[in-house]
Amino acid sequence: MKRNSHDRAYMTPNEVAELLMVSPVTVRQWAQKGWVRAITTAGGHRRFLRQDVEQFARDRGMELISDGPPRVLVVDDNRSFARYLADLLANQSTSIDTETAHDGFDAGRKVLQFSPDIVLLDLKMPGMDGFSVCQQLKDDEITRHIRIIAMTGYYTPDNEARILTAGAEACLAKPFDKRVLLRVLGFEGGEERDGLSLDKGLDQHVM
Incomplete structure (x- = not known):
């Protein structure tokens, strides 16, 4: 069974940026504005629930880059x-x-x-x-x-x-x-x- 970084429930800003084909800086700005939900880890890092990212993209008509098999x-x-x-x-x-x-x-x-x-x-x-x-x-x-x-x-x-x-x-x-x-x-x-x-x-x- 093949797995990749996109199969995890939570994603890093870099992984979100790759999925949505934008820069990590843009992802962080979206999170700061509350446009896409994020959690902050004990170490101060943002993490994004994959389903939230996909819903954000669908709501805005954004194309998701192919991230592996179904x-x-x-x-x-x-x-x-x-x-x-x-x-x-x-x-x-x-x-x-x-x-x-x-x-x-x-x-x-x-x-x-x-x-x-x-x-x-x-x-x-x-x-x-x-x-x-x-x-x-x-x-x-x-x-x-x-x-x-x-x-x-x-x-x-x-x-x-x-x-x-x-x-x-x-x-x-x-x-x-x-x-x-x-x-x-x-x-x-x-x-x-x-x-x-x-x-x-x-x-x-x-x-």
């Missing part, structure tokens, strides 16, 4: 299935960074740490379920831009309608075809680098 967070309490999906996506010919979480609270923590572009979210989990996770992400202006694709082994039309109303783009019924998953995620056309296949291995991972 990031997908797989959230499922079935650890083997979550790892299997993450490995399958990471092994597509189109580079995809992946991370896993195994309950709703873990998902919230990983969203801040990993800054995913997409959350592949199981609906039925102990504690905070997928419906609650989706609602919280979409209610927060910092995370509402994240694409959410729901998945469930307990599909019903009511569950689908409920999660779509909460803000998910789609709801996949397990087991699902790999090609359907890649098409919904927007990665259609990729090939596995090491032979992993969702179609062949799904049954031994889905509960």
